[in-house]
Amino acid sequence: MKIFDTLIGNEEIKQTLGASIASSGFSHAYIIEGAPGTGKRTVARLASAAIMCKGEGRLPCGKCPSCEKILNDKCVDVKFCEITKVEQARELKARLYDSTVESDYKIYIITDAQKMNIKAQNALLISLEEPPKNVVFFILTTDAGALLETIRSRAQTLRTSRLSDDVIFDHIRKTRPDIRLEDGKLKEIIMASAGSLGYAMDMADAKKSEGLLSRRSRALDFVCAVLRNDNDAVSFLMSLSGTVRDELKETISLSLEIIGDLISVKRAKGSTLYFFASREQAEEIASNYSLSKIADAYSALEKATEDLNSNASQGVTLMSLLINSAKKGN
Numbered sequence: 453m454k455i456f457d458t459l460i461g462n463e464e465i466k467q468t469l470g471a472s473i474a475s476s477g478f479s480h481a482y483i484i485e486g487a488p489g490t491g492k493r494t495v496a497r498l499a500s501a502a503i504m505c506k507g508e509g510r511l512p513c514g515k516c517p518s519c520e521k522i523l524n525d526k527c528v529d530v531k532f533c534e535i536t537k538v539e540q541a542r543e544l545k546a547r548l549y550d551s552t553v554e555s556d557y558k559i560y561i562i563t564d565a566q567k568m569n570i571k572a573q574n575a576l577l578i579s580l581e582e583p584p585k586n587v588v589f590f591i592l593t594t595d596a597g598a599l600l601e602t603i604r605s606r607a608q609t610l611r612t613s614r615l616s617d618d619v620i621f622d623h624i625r626k627t628r629p630d631i632r633l634e635d636g637k638l639k640e641i642i643m644a645s646a647g648s649l650g651y652a653m654d655m656a657d658a659k660k661s662e663g664l665l666s667r668r669s670r671a672l673d674f675v676c677a678v679l680r681n682d683n684d685a686v687s688f689l690m691s692l693s694g695t696v697r698d699e700l701k702e703t704i705s706l707s708l709e710i711i712g713d714l715i716s717v718k719r720a721k722g723s724t725l726y727f728f729a730s731r732e733q734a735e736e737i738a739s740n741y742s743l744s745k746i747a748d749a750y751s752a753l754e755k756a757t758e759d760l761n762s763n764a765s766q767g768v769t770l771m772s773l774l775i776n777s778a779k780k781g782n
């Protein structure tokens with residue numbers, strides 16, 4: 453039987469969770485941990501549909517009335533809930549024994565569980581300790597470490613995985629004909645999404661992609677100016693120091709990715725790149741500078757990041773650092 457066959461990647465989840473649902477041997481609580489955009493909600497939705505599916509063939513069949521409702525978030529017995537405060541956890545507990553409306557099971561999908569405070573977690577724990585037989589919990593979180601050990605010990609933890617750039621590229625081309633970005637630009641956005649399908653789909657939207665691509669290209673201009681010992685680097689920073697701190701942080705962090713890539717193409721042929729979608733472009737830029745020159749720029753930027761994180765007055769320290777880096781040898 454095909455299990456979770458619409459889920460991209462995530463073989464481990466298909467084999468463990470999918471197989472246990474297929475054999476009706478599933479547990480009453482799962483923690484699904486993964487980076488943003490790696491499909492935690494999709495997994496919870498598919499698993500809920502699979503648990504209640506009345507169809508045949510694949511699991512979930514996607515066609516029976518139960519699947520249709522659940523996969524479109526329209527089933528009243530499958531609830532997405534965000535719990536941050538203890539009152540919300542208590543309310544959930546109070547309704548735990550209410551009977552189901554239209555299904556055999558009642559499923560709670562708790563999103564962003566890392567935001568639950570300790571009191572809320574303790575209140576949720578009571579529900580997890582002795583839930584009714586027809587209740588299943590999916591606790592979604594970017595960080596299972598933020599959950600109490602007592603919660604973790606009562607649930608099976610599964611991890612969604614980041615996808616490879618090629619898998620994301622093929623998936624977007626196959627499923628989203630409305631995204632008309634040219635290949636090079638789409639690849640760049642996928643690089644920026646670091647394996648998150650959700651983020652890549654979101655950013656590939658025409659309006660958002662423009663902003664993202666222009667911020668990336670500005671960071672690249674900045675790095676090139678620093679490496680050329682160019683005054684442009686200084687004036688660029690002057691212009692940034694008046695802007696939002698987050699923008700400055702983003703530029704510095706992108707610059708670190710860029711310089712990191714330049715160092716790795718200098719050192720090794722097959723290394724993984726984190727910024728450049730085109731290795732040729734990285735190699736061409738890197739070929740103009742010595743490894744030590746690039747490494748100096750990296751240390752200066754790294755130091756700037758530390759200062760930025762600890763020092764409230766951002767501009768001055770940062771600029772002097774970068775001017776220093778630009779003036780150091782070639």
Ligand SMILES: [Zn+2]
Nearest residue numbers: 505513516519
């Ligand atoms: Zn079905």
